[in-house]
Amino acid sequence: GENVEQHPSTLSVQEGDSAVIKCTYSDSASNYFPWYKQELGKGPQLIIDIRSNVGEKKDQRIAVTLNKTAKHFSLHITETQPEDSAVYFCAASRGGGSQGNLIFGKGTKLSVKP
């Protein structure tokens, strides 16, 4: 089955710096890669996703890149702000009719210091 590895587990940056979180996946058939952000005391929320037919997707200060050959994808946050502090989860899925096919990484705790 699919396995998703996420690094680093913790990341601390200064406000205004960039942050990069990397994930690797094992199933070459995976074709959907979402990123979720979980703020303290809240449930995860989808912030961006990418499908295997594109290599990069941007939304304001966040971007995701996908390298299908190497089977890894990354989240890039530019000009970080204190409100970016949260736990970020990557996930991968090969599709199919059940949410059980969506496999999450173990999360990265991002701290943005003002």
Place this chain on the structure above:
Amino acid sequence: KAGVTQTPRYLIKTRGQQVTLSCSPISGHRSVSWYQQTPGQGLQFLFEYFSETQRNKGNFPGRFSGRQFSNSRSEMNVSTLELGDSALYLCASSLASGSTGELFFGEGSRLTVL
């Protein structure tokens, strides 16, 4: 539009007891999935229900069970609680079953087993 509602938010149980958690999905959403979140383990898929039918189940013992009602509300039950069951239990709803659509998470039910 109301989000996903989970009750109770916090609860404390002792070993051997059983617990029932409730989840009300976003109106119109027919798929409800449950996840266990523990420090360092990320989001572990428990099961998914769609139109009152269990679509898939994760790698958890039979002590973990669930059901979905005709109004899409879902409950999960854990019997014979163990210390290791202490976790945040998250419910997520989506419009349809399938692993390539957005999940909308509730804020979770935090279970402590003493």
